[in-house]
Amino acid sequence: MQASLDLAARGFKVYLVEKSPSIGGRMVQLDKTFPTMDCSICIVAPKMIDCLRSPNIRLLTYSEVQEVSGTAGNFTVKILKKPRFVDEERCTGCGVCAQHCPVEVPNEFDMNLGVRKAIYIPLPQAVPLKYTIDMENCLQCGLCQRVCGAEAIDFDQQPETISLNVGAVIVATGFELFDPATRTEYGYGRFRNVLISLEFERMLSASGPIGGHIMRFSDGRIPRRIAFIQCVGSRSLKGGVSFCSSACCMYATKESILIREHEPECEVYIFYNDLKVFGKGFQDFVARAEDEWGVKYVRSLPGEVIEDHKTGDLTLWYEDTTENVTESLGADLVVLCPALIPRASNKELAGILGLELDEYGFFKSKDPQFAPVDTNVSGVLICGYCQGPKDIPESVAQASAAAARAAETLMMASEGAH
Amino acid sequence: METEPRIVAFLCNWCSYAGADLAGTSRIRYPPNVRPIRVMCSGRVDPAFVIGAFEGGADGVLVSGCHPGDCHYVSGNLKAEKRMKNTARILKLLGLGSERLRLEWVSTSEGTKFAQVVTDFTEELRKMGPSLLKAESEVDAPPDALEVISKALKKTNVQYCLECGKCSGSCPISRVNDAYSPRRTVERFLLGFGGSMLSGADLWTCLTCYTCTERCPSDVRYPEFVRACRRVASEEVMEELCAHRGIPMTLSRIMTHPNIKQERMDWVPAEAEISQKGDLLYFVGCLPYFDVVFEDLTLDLLKIPQSVVRILNRARIKPVVMASEKCCGHDVLWTGDVKNFEKLAKINVGEIEETGASRVVTACPECYRTLKKDYPEVLGKIDFEVLHISELLSELIEKQELKYDAKLLMKIVYQDSCRLGRHMGVYQPPRKVIADIPGVELVEMGRNRENSVCCGVNAWLSCNKYSKAVQIDRLKEAKATGADLLVTACPKCQIHWKCVTSEKLPVNPEEVTMPMRDLSVLVAEAMHLT
Numbered sequence: 001m002q003a004s005l006d007l008a009a010r011g012f013k014v015y016l017v018e019k020s021p022s023i024g025g026r027m028v029q030l031d032k033t034f035p036t037m038d039c040s041i042c043i044v045a046p047k048m049i050d051c052l053r054s055p056n057i058r059l060l061t062y063s064e065v066q067e068v069s070g071t072a073g074n075f076t077v078k079i080l081k082k083p084r085f086v087d088e089e090r091c092t093g094c095g096v097c098a099q100h101c102p103v104e105v106p107n108e109f110d111m112n113l114g115v116r117k118a119i120y121i122p123l124p125q126a127v128p129l130k131y132t133i134d135m136e137n138c139l140q141c142g143l144c145q146r147v148c149g150a151e152a153i154d155f156d157q158q159p160e161t162i163s164l165n166v167g168a169v170i171v172a173t174g175f176e177l178f179d180p181a182t183r184t185e186y187g188y189g190r191f192r193n194v195l196i197s198l199e200f201e202r203m204l205s206a207s208g209p210i211g212g213h214i215m216r217f218s219d220g221r222i223p224r225r226i227a228f229i230q231c232v233g234s235r236s237l238k239g240g241v242s243f244c245s246s247a248c249c250m251y252a253t254k255e256s257i258l259i260r261e262h263e264p265e266c267e268v269y270i271f272y273n274d275l276k277v278f279g280k281g282f283q284d285f286v287a288r289a290e291d292e293w294g295v296k297y298v299r300s301l302p303g304e305v306i307e308d309h310k311t312g313d314l315t316l317w318y319e320d321t322t323e324n325v326t327e328s329l330g331a332d333l334v335v336l337c338p339a340l341i342p343r344a345s346n347k348e349l350a351g352i353l354g355l356e357l358d359e360y361g362f363f364k365s366k367d368p369q370f371a372p373v374d375t376n377v378s379g380v381l382i383c384g385y386c387q388g389p390k391d392i393p394e395s396v397a398q399a400s401a402a403a404a405r406a407a408e409t410l411m412m413a414s415e416g417a418h
Numbered sequence: 419m420e421t422e423p424r425i426v427a428f429l430c431n432w433c434s435y436a437g438a439d440l441a442g443t444s445r446i447r448y449p450p451n452v453r454p455i456r457v458m459c460s461g462r463v464d465p466a467f468v469i470g471a472f473e474g475g476a477d478g479v480l481v482s483g484c485h486p487g488d489c490h491y492v493s494g495n496l497k498a499e500k501r502m503k504n505t506a507r508i509l510k511l512l513g514l515g516s517e518r519l520r521l522e523w524v525s526t527s528e529g530t531k532f533a534q535v536v537t538d539f540t541e542e543l544r545k546m547g548p549s550l551l552k553a554e555s556e557v558d559a560p561p562d563a564l565e566v567i568s569k570a571l572k573k574t575n576v577q578y579c580l581e582c583g584k585c586s587g588s589c590p591i592s593r594v595n596d597a598y599s600p601r602r603t604v605e606r607f608l609l610g611f612g613g614s615m616l617s618g619a620d621l622w623t624c625l626t627c628y629t630c631t632e633r634c635p636s637d638v639r640y641p642e643f644v645r646a647c648r649r650v651a652s653e654e655v656m657e658e659l660c661a662h663r664g665i666p667m668t669l670s671r672i673m674t675h676p677n678i679k680q681e682r683m684d685w686v687p688a689e690a691e692i693s694q695k696g697d698l699l700y701f702v703g704c705l706p707y708f709d710v711v712f713e714d715l716t717l718d719l720l721k722i723p724q725s726v727v728r729i730l731n732r733a734r735i736k737p738v739v740m741a742s743e744k745c746c747g748h749d750v751l752w753t754g755d756v757k758n759f760e761k762l763a764k765i766n767v768g769e770i771e772e773t774g775a776s777r778v779v780t781a782c783p784e785c786y787r788t789l790k791k792d793y794p795e796v797l798g799k800i801d802f803e804v805l806h807i808s809e810l811l812s813e814l815i816e817k818q819e820l821k822y823d824a825k826l827l828m829k830i831v832y833q834d835s836c837r838l839g840r841h842m843g844v845y846q847p848p849r850k851v852i853a854d855i856p857g858v859e860l861v862e863m864g865r866n867r868e869n870s871v872c873c874g875v876n877a878w879l880s881c882n883k884y885s886k887a888v889q890i891d892r893l894k895e896a897k898a899t900g901a902d903l904l905v906t907a908c909p910k911c912q913i914h915w916k917c918v919t920s921e922k923l924p925v926n927p928e929e930v931t932m933p934m935r936d937l938s939v940l941v942a943e944a945m946h947l948t
Contacts, residue, residue, distance in 0.1 A: 183633075184867070184868055184869055185588065185632075185633050185868075185869055231582070231635065235580070235635060236635035236636070237575070237578060237635065237636050237637040238634070238635065238636070238637035239635070240635065273580055273582040274580075299583075300582065300583040300584075300587065301582040301583060301584040301587070301635070302584070302587045303583075303584050303585070303586065303587025303588030303589070303629075303630075303633060304587065304588055304633075304865075304869065306864065306865070307864065309864065316587075317587045317588070317593060318583060318586075318587040319583035319585075319586035319587050319592065319599055319601060320583070321581055321582070321583040321601065324599065324602060325596065326583075326586045326587065326589070326592040326593060326596070326599060328593070
């Protein structure tokens with residue numbers, strides 16, 4: 001989004017291709033951002049609207065890149081626009097269809113904690129505010145069609161292939177989450193009160209499935225003690241990825257402060273290996289969490305989480321490596337911070353674009369020091385987590401960098417043409 | 419070459435030693451072949467002393483105490499009688515000859531009898547000829563400790579340790595023993611204090627259960643590191659911490675002797691069909707010996723090989739069973755005796771190859787790991803495939819070459835033993851074998867598969883209150899599942915659990931005692947083969 005806005009501001013025409021029905025990426029799932037504790041959606045929603053409103057940006061949501069040919073300055077990109085079964089031109093986003101839809105399925109946007117209908121927008125602030133029918137779950141009962149005042153429902157909509165001619169391509173595919181269920185010792189997927197951080201973030205969010213209340217899914221009780229476990233799958237030479245995700249220590253701190261804000265009675269423990277709080281203001285943020293908010297940091301990665309299957313209460317076994325004692329801690333809720341990993345689909349996209357991936361599956365920079373956003377293909381640029389681990393401000397900065405490099409390519413191409 | 423027999427005599431202080439003294443003061447002549455060792459009671463004579471004497475080159479061992487009823491400690495001599503009977507069985511299994519061990523009652527006044535006993539025994543031993551173990555054992559220079567440690571630090575990834583403590587948080591012993599922490603052990607080695615660790619107990623405390631290894635984010639293989647260091651760690655400390663006075667290891671060492679001819683096939687049921695050459699070999703392991711050593715536990719361990727052979731026969735397989743089979747070497751390897759392990763590996767692989775077997779099946783997870791993983795490490799590639807019985811059984815059931823006859827209406831809980839589970843990753847086959855039995859409901863403990871908990875002792879080391887705490891905790895977990903039967907594929911799990919529950923328990927016995935069964939025995943029962 002940042003790269004699109006930068007380029008649009010310079011007068012370049014931008015096509016913003018997004019796989020899901022709405023732009024916004026991961027940031028819209030977050031409740032707050034560190035270390036400023038800004039409301040995430042409050043700062044990202046205006047950017048989304050800017051993308052929608054900009055005369056120079058065309059949004060191609062629910063679309064995927066299929067083929068790319070040509071060279072810098074003159075790429076031909078084939079895009080598959082998947083059918084929404086809703087006419088984007090007609091849909092007003094009123095939501096009457098979803099009110100009537102009888103099918104409820106887990107909402108991916110809420111990390112499957114809440115439900116959505118088979119005709120849905122992923123989030124209330126979706127851009128574009130156009131509904132989508134999830135055909136896998138749709139019964140084709142036709143209720144939505146009947147209630148839609150705009151007559152936007154179109155069950156016969158077909159996939160559409162769009163061919164574009166562009167001068168430069170920017171890749172910003174973000175990250176996905178390491179599957180913490182593979183680290184069976186923590187019981188994710190088996191124990192109801194073991195969550196992952198992004199699930200917990202949705203729980204904390206006022207617009208989330210339970211309105212920002214903190215509770216245990218086993219019994220709805222307000223937890224009295226929550227433990228975060230860092231590095232689940234990250235910094236692992238075995239059973240995970242070897243790199244640090246670079247954001248977890250900070251977001252766990254942020255979530256801990258939020259817990260203390262929401263429920264001052266609830267104790268919070270963060271089990272970490274090394275606190276990687278390297279950014280501006282980060283160390284102060286952690287110090288504040290510890291001193292002002294009473295968040296307890298324990299230097300240890302727990303060996304195991306055990307569930308009392310009658311009560312759903314959890315016990316963590318760990319060695320406090322500063323005190324040199326092995327002990328257990330009871331917790332009502334455990335939040336795992338899984339590794340943030342490059343998307344598996346990067347491989348396919350790399351094939352389409354002719355890009356190289358590094359050993360982890362990130363897109364490879366042309367030069368990690370001096371050309372971080374350039375790739376082995378001239379005119380194809382990368383930014384954000386898909387290039388390597390980073391947080392939001394870094395991703396935004398890199399997006400601007402990629403926009404600048406793209407502009408360079410476009411200007412050179414147009415000079416060449418004259 | 420010395421041909422005179424050497425006799426080690428353990429004489430009780432109150433009767434037989436005084437009897438020997440009387441023989442001396444009465445100037446009664448008897449052969450000078452006996453080396454008397456005074457013990458307070460014949461009941462003090464551990465089978466390990468006897469077997470140790472033979473390992474050290476004795477041709478005969480005489481144990482002598484007060485006449486029954488005369489014991490200074492009421493019944494020590496009766497205990498000795500029972501122990502020596504078992505010891506004689508072990509000597510027979512080893513092929514050393516049970517006649518080389520004698521138990522005689524000699525009282526203070528029986529100087530003549532003592533002389534007579536020694537004379538007779540010497541004469542008999544002369545007739546028998548020297549013991550098979552006569553050859554002097556060669557003594558190698560100990561390996562360089564620093565070199566062994568620094569090699570191990572690299573090879574087992576200890577150098578990548580992040581000191582996150584996940585190992586200690588996972589270690590079942592660390593949870594009950596404050597003094598022990600794998601992380602701190604590693605830390606000391608990394609800081610260069612490894613030398614001081616070699617004379618401590620920590621290296622012998624590790625259960626080598628691989629829970630830490632399974633979870634370590636840095637892929638540190640701590641149990642393998644410990645194993646490597648044990649090679650250069652203090653043997654005295656090890657011996658002090660080793661249960662059963664190290665008999666299993668002594669037996670293994672004796673089996674490396676080239677002259678040994680075991681008589682270990684008595685367990686084979688009369689109707690069973692076994693062969694000397696063939697495609698599938700059944701590697702029995704130490705069960706014939708354990709049956710004697712752990713007789714008190716009444717586990718009927720020989721039922722395991724008997725069940726295996728009967729099941730295989732039912733599947734029309736006539737397995738090769740080797741009378742010359744030696745200990746796989748698991749326990750000597752894990753107590754740091756690499757030299758004898760390599761010897762055993764070479765002998766066993768040679769013997770197996772001679773039978774022409776292309777598949778070797780074992781019902782013991784320790785044999786399984788050792789043959790499959792550790793043998794190729796010292797010998798390079800081996801020419802046969804190694805299977806655990808559960809793998810073979812699930813294959814045979816799948817192919818419908820075996821089927822169950824009985825219906826067992828019961829709830830069964832399965833224990834993943836460390837070697838079969840975490841070491842070798844065999845989780846599913848035993849479960850399939852159990853769950854396929856008609857009527858059986860297979861239930862799981864909370865901590866199962868890779869999160870399973872060790873039975874508390876490995877390689878007979880550090881059997882103490884901490885291992886008992888681990889065992890009781892695990893048995894409670896099994897019992898709490900409400901299962902009728904606890905099944906494991908490892909004979910040693912059964913030995914350790916039966917042992918802990920036969921003693922005075924710190925908890926209500928109801929909470930921890932439940933029937934146990936070996937996997938093969940259970941299968942045989944479900945096929946009406948017992």
